[in-house]
Amino acid sequence: MKNNFRNNESTSEDLRKQRSKVAKYVKLGKRTGYSLWLIAIILFFGLFFTDFDGPLVVILLVCLIAGCVILLPSIVLSYAVRAADREDQQHN
DSSP states (O other): OOHHHOOOOHHHHHHHHHHHHHHHHHHHHHHHHHHHHHHHHHHHHHHHHHOSSSHHHHHHHHHHHHHHHHHHHHHHHHHHHHHHHHHHHHHH
């Protein structure tokens, strides 16, 4: 019975380490996604007041799409990490 309890504690510590690792990647993903959106917004207003033509439009679209693709899972996982942290605090 004691060995089972010890394994449960080590599993809990492993989960906390894994959650902290996921939180680090989530933070990086959110920064990257929002930065790409910022670049896209700046490009949009720069192109809005000019001719809206050329290779900058392609860069604008790439930044928007890449920002969405990176940001969506990052936001969902950030909610999951926060919910898991709250649940751990309630049980302790």
